[in-house]
Amino acid sequence: xxxxxxxxxxxxxxxxVLGLCFICTVSFPYGTDNMYTFNSVxxxxxxxxxxxxxxxxxxxxxxxxxxxxxxxxxxxxxSEYEDNLAALTDTKEIEEYKETYVRYPDANGSVYxxxxxxxxxxxxxxxxxxxxxxxAVKLMKERISRMRLEGTSMEVRDDFTVRMTLPALFDAxxxxxxxxxxxxxxSMGYGSDAATAEKVNLxxxxxxxDYVKGAASRSRRGTPYVMIKFTEKGRDTIAEWTETxxxxxxxxxxxxxxxxxxxxxxxxxxxxxTLYISGNYTAESARAVAVTMDTALNGTSTSLGxxxxxxxxxxxxxxxxxxxxxxxxxxxAFLGMMIFFFVRYHMLAxxxxxxxxxxxxxxxxxxxxIPFLHFGIETLIAVALGGILLSVTDAMSYEIAxxxxxxxxxxxxxxxxxxxxMLLPVIDISAAIALFGFVAYFIALTEVSLFAFTFxxxxxxxxxxxxxxxxxxxxxxxxxxxxxxxxxxxxxxxDDE
Amino acid sequence: MNxxxxxxxxxxxxxxxxxxxxxxxxxxxxxxxxxxxxxxxxTFEARYDVVLEISGHEADLQTLCEDTFEKSGLSFRGKEVxxxxxSNSFVNDTETVLRYTFxxxxxxxxTLAKAAETVRSAVETGEAYSDSRIIVSWHTIAGESFGxxxxxxxxxxxxxxxxxxxxxxxxxxxxxxLAGTAACLHNVLFTYFFFAATRIPVYAFAPILYAAVAAAxxxxxxxxxxxRMREDFKDPAFSSLTGKEAAAKSIAGSWKLVTFxxxxxxxxxxxxxxxxxxxxxxxxxxxxxxxxxxxxSVFVIAPNVVAPVKKALDRRKALKKGGYVGKKKAGxxxxx
Numbered sequence: 001x002x003x004x005x006x007x008x009x010x011x012x013x014x015x016x017v018l019g020l021c022f023i024c025t026v027s028f029p030y031g032t033d034n035m036y037t038f039n040s041v042x043x044x045x046x047x048x049x050x051x052x053x054x055x056x057x058x059x060x061x062x063x064x065x066x067x068x069x070x071x072x073x074x075x076x077x078x079s080e081y082e083d084n085l086a087a088l089t090d091t092k093e094i095e096e097y098k099e100t101y102v103r104y105p106d107a108n109g110s111v112y113x114x115x116x117x118x119x120x121x122x123x124x125x126x127x128x129x130x131x132x133x134x135x136a137v138k139l140m141k142e143r144i145s146r147m148r149l150e151g152t153s154m155e156v157r158d159d160f161t162v163r164m165t166l167p168a169l170f171d172a173x174x175x176x177x178x179x180x181x182x183x184x185x186x187s188m189g190y191g192s193d194a195a196t197a198e199k200v201n202l203x204x205x206x207x208x209x210d211y212v213k214g215a216a217s218r219s220r221r222g223t224p225y226v227m228i229k230f231t232e233k234g235r236d237t238i239a240e241w242t243e244t245x246x247x248x249x250x251x252x253x254x255x256x257x258x259x260x261x262x263x264x265x266x267x268x269x270x271x272x273x274t275l276y277i278s279g280n281y282t283a284e285s286a287r288a289v290a291v292t293m294d295t296a297l298n299g300t301s302t303s304l305g306x307x308x309x310x311x312x313x314x315x316x317x318x319x320x321x322x323x324x325x326x327x328x329x330x331x332x333a334f335l336g337m338m339i340f341f342f343v344r345y346h347m348l349a350x351x352x353x354x355x356x357x358x359x360x361x362x363x364x365x366x367x368x369x370i371p372f373l374h375f376g377i378e379t380l381i382a383v384a385l386g387g388i389l390l391s392v393t394d395a396m397s398y399e400i401a402x403x404x405x406x407x408x409x410x411x412x413x414x415x416x417x418x419x420x421x422m423l424l425p426v427i428d429i430s431a432a433i434a435l436f437g438f439v440a441y442f443i444a445l446t447e448v449s450l451f452a453f454t455f456x457x458x459x460x461x462x463x464x465x466x467x468x469x470x471x472x473x474x475x476x477x478x479x480x481x482x483x484x485x486x487x488x489x490x491x492x493x494x495d496d497e
Numbered sequence: 498m499n500x501x502x503x504x505x506x507x508x509x510x511x512x513x514x515x516x517x518x519x520x521x522x523x524x525x526x527x528x529x530x531x532x533x534x535x536x537x538x539x540t541f542e543a544r545y546d547v548v549l550e551i552s553g554h555e556a557d558l559q560t561l562c563e564d565t566f567e568k569s570g571l572s573f574r575g576k577e578v579x580x581x582x583x584s585n586s587f588v589n590d591t592e593t594v595l596r597y598t599f600x601x602x603x604x605x606x607x608t609l610a611k612a613a614e615t616v617r618s619a620v621e622t623g624e625a626y627s628d629s630r631i632i633v634s635w636h637t638i639a640g641e642s643f644g645x646x647x648x649x650x651x652x653x654x655x656x657x658x659x660x661x662x663x664x665x666x667x668x669x670x671x672x673x674x675l676a677g678t679a680a681c682l683h684n685v686l687f688t689y690f691f692f693a694a695t696r697i698p699v700y701a702f703a704p705i706l707y708a709a710v711a712a713a714x715x716x717x718x719x720x721x722x723x724x725r726m727r728e729d730f731k732d733p734a735f736s737s738l739t740g741k742e743a744a745a746k747s748i749a750g751s752w753k754l755v756t757f758x759x760x761x762x763x764x765x766x767x768x769x770x771x772x773x774x775x776x777x778x779x780x781x782x783x784x785x786x787x788x789x790x791x792x793x794s795v796f797v798i799a800p801n802v803v804a805p806v807k808k809a810l811d812r813r814k815a816l817k818k819g820g821y822v823g824k825k826k827a828g829x830x831x832x833x
Contacts, residue, residue: 049775068584079544079632108610111623143605150702153534154641163638167539174587269814310544311587312579312594325772333765347759376708377769377780384765389717392758427661427667432720436713440657447702448650450708452657455713 006479013354013473020361027056035135041368042327048376049151049167052316055324058360061315063323063375065151066173068167068311070140070181072304074117075160076101081112104160111158115350118160119254125160133160135302136183140164142299145178146291147284149377151317158412162306165314169374172284179292184257184303185211186296190250190286194260195255200237208297211237215293217286224286225263225278227253228293232273239271256296257303261289314441326380333384337391345398347481351473352394355465359390362461367454378451386458393429393466402490411484419471506801509793513687520690531596531642532698533779539609541566541573541635543616544581547591549629557625559595562616566597569612571604574596591719598638608634629635642701650705654685654712661716669723672744672810676802678793679718684711688787700780711787714762718795725751726803744800752796759792 024041037056044062047053052063071077076084081101088094101112102123113119118129140162144152151167154339164180166173186208189198200211211234216227230238242250254262264277281289316322337356341349363383367373401418405411437456441449481487517582543562555578566573581592617633620626641690658681666674688711692704729735729747738746761783770781 034780050780066582066587078634105606106613108606110636119537137641156641157540157636159639174585258710268799308584310594311582311584313587314579315577318549318776322772322774322777325774325777326769329765329768329771333768336764337761377777380769381710381784382767383718385713385762386767388758388765390760391761392721392754395695395757396754428664428724429717432664432716435664436657436661436716438657439660440653440709441831442653443651443654444654444709447651447706451709452653452713455626 003480004475008474009476010350010354014205017354017357019360021357021382024223024361024364025061027460029056037396041364042375045364045368046169046374047316047323048169048374049153049165050377051323051326051375052168054318061168063168063218064313064315064317065167065310067163067167067178067314068177069157069309070164070306071111071309072160072163072306074114074119074129076112076114078103078110080111088327101117106157109158111160113160132302132304135300136304136306137162137295139295139300139302140180143291146295147176147287148445150450167489170284170312172282172288175287177311178258179261179288181306181308182256182259182261182292182296183305184296185301186293187255188212189253189255191253192251194199194253194255194263197251197260199255210234210306212297214297215290217283217290219283220287223280224279224283225276226281226286226290228275228277230273230275235273237270238275240268242266242268242270245269246360254293256292257305261293279316280459289437302403330380330384338386341391341395344488344489346487348398348477350473351470351477352391352398353472355394355470356390357386358469359387359461359465360457362465363454363458366457366461373450373454376447376450378447379454382451382454382458386462389429389433389459390462390466393422393462394470396425397466398488402488405488405490406493410494411478411488411490414490415471415474415478419474423467426463426466430459433459504748506797509797516694517686518692520692520694521546523696523823524690524693526698527693528642529693529701530696530698531640531701533703533776534640534642534700535542537640538574538601538638539604539606539635540638541609541613542633543620544592544632544634544725545595546630547593549626550629551591552625552628554625554629555593557596557720558620559629561619561623562595563596565612565615565619566679569608569615571599571608571612573599575605581726581754588774604830606635606637638816647705650709651689654705654709658682658685658712658716660800665723669720669727670810672688672803672806673719673723673726675806676799677716677723678804680719682713683798684708684787684794685713687711687790691786692783697783698779699783703780703783707784707787710784711790714759714788714791714796718758718791719799721754721758722748722751722795722799725754738806740806741804744803744807748796748800748803755795759788763788 023150026042027038027043029037039057041053041054043053047062047063049065052061054061066360085094085097088097088386100115102115102119103109104111104119104125106114113125115123120482137156138410140154144154144164149167149170151165153165155163157163164177166176170176177244187199188208188211189197189199193364198290200208202208202210211231213229213231213234215229218227220227241252244250246268249265251266252264254264255259264275272373305371334356337351341352345352363386367379367383373379397418401411401414404414409417434456437452437454437459440452441456442453478484478487485491541562544556545555545558549558563573575598577594577596579594579596580589581594582588583590613633613635620631620633659678662674662677662681665677685708689704689708691698692707726744726747729750730743735743735746766781766784766788770778772778
């Protein structure tokens, strides 16, 4: 490549890379009176529950989560008690209301327990309520565990309420919060409405598990659906209920407790072992409904009802400064790396700089564009590890060239030999890591899965960039150099002497 | 250095076994110490309506709460201003929640109840709050943890590492693959169970992530060492060495590269942990153990696996070259 062509090539790459870096990292207001805002790709990335930040518009917050408090039947908050009391005017009613509730755990407590429901006449919490509540907590834990959502947390508040937090990047918070309220046995029925539907008639020796095996969710060709698996008896029952559906349509109802979780209008006979129900589900809401039904069938049994209250939008668990600190840390790491390369390889460091910036931009765009990836600690660590891999392999090839140049060979032959010698090692290193990452991604869940996939992606990208971009930039840079040795800080042994 | 490591290897291996076994027992009995994620403690909340926001007295309420805490000797560890949302639509409603969190050491139920009472009476009598509805409450909190994804994560790491090391076996030989497998297995088990054994507070999801990072960094460092080893073993100078000497010499030759890479990874982890968030530091700093075990296994465990395997393979190769013709036929001498 000639000097002019090389210079043009390098300037072109620099402009493109800097433009992309700007789009990826810089947010700014524009328009009359800064009416509009441009949000960078990093800013617009979906953030996990631990990280988060406000967009430049000052209105939209990305990251963090939502939390809500589940109050079991027989438990109300002190403020609700006071509101209810204030609404009463009749002295007798006021006294009766006061008699109905006991403040817990003492006169300063934050909740009130209802006599005969949560505590006995003596005001002590009943053992049966304690057992019911711990069974309900166990059921909630089972449900959350099976949702496999990164950044979900659960706390028992004031001994007898449950506070659940879900990540904001999860798009079915409302479904989860509201379906997880449903406790009680699974049941099914048919009819015209949920309240009057004829339910399956269980004999004294039977349970619902004799009819229904379980529930699960799947997505096929972009359509999420809930699957209900029947036993032979269950299949026959559904077939019997729907045999006249060709003439008169019926509705099948699937209940958890007293409330129908699914209402399915049927216009033709159903005779199959697994019922596939699609509707307005997203993959996550289908999973929430399936988990609720399956835990009612095969999980911890409890009939303690809950009411959802005090829903709030919570900010990032690590605080809003954590994200900014991470940006600064990433910048410091980048600066440290570039200082090392410039000190050791002088102007040759520009080849690495171009390669690294293209890697960074590509990873940012991948994390932004791939639907199941988001900005979190694990993705950040994986991106950083991929960047280190890129830097190490670049440095390895430069070191090979440096060693050969020292023996007296020409720079061109050194560069060619270094690229040739590094080709297979680069492929080997990246292939081993990519295999590890992609295989682990398909098996693991949540954090490990995200880390494995992002690291594998980083390894593949870094290999491609080292093989393709680094060698071209290296060649182009050398073409512009008058004296390639000092340009790359390479010294011949004879020069040393 | 190599000789010292070789002599110390049985002691170090025994130490690793002790940590892993202790970790398995404590994990089975107690699980992890998830205090970093699910702290016990208290919250103090003041829920107020939009009137307070419009009248510009939000900051006064915060000052009132914080002054009361100070007078009561309470020290909070977290403060959040949260938007209340509708439970169905998740759209902001007109209320806001000011929430303070307290560690069990920084507060007690009695002092918090008194502080709540003080704030409540100040709000009732204060002119600034007369038009607003403010509900003051305090709560005890007991966290619950769920580490259900750990099993799937462990299987994923194991299968991923085996597939990667199969590739290493094909490209760098069976000795490299076996050494890498031993190193990965040790690192994953050691990293995972170390936190159960030492009871260091961790996030519930973190130990399996640390194990995954340990496996990934081990694969990276071991492949870097294997690249060098493959080149070295082709060198005629290495053919005169025993398997143990050759492995030790080659791995010693790659120490700069391996250490440089490990230091870079450690530096990035330290930088990420250096921010103002205590939670971030609690999550990131234990990851240094993943890097440390990876370096340890590359320099200590792997050479001790490569050497005997290489020795056995060399012997097999020599036997093949020697033209082994099998056992003498019975009575062959008699016939002569």
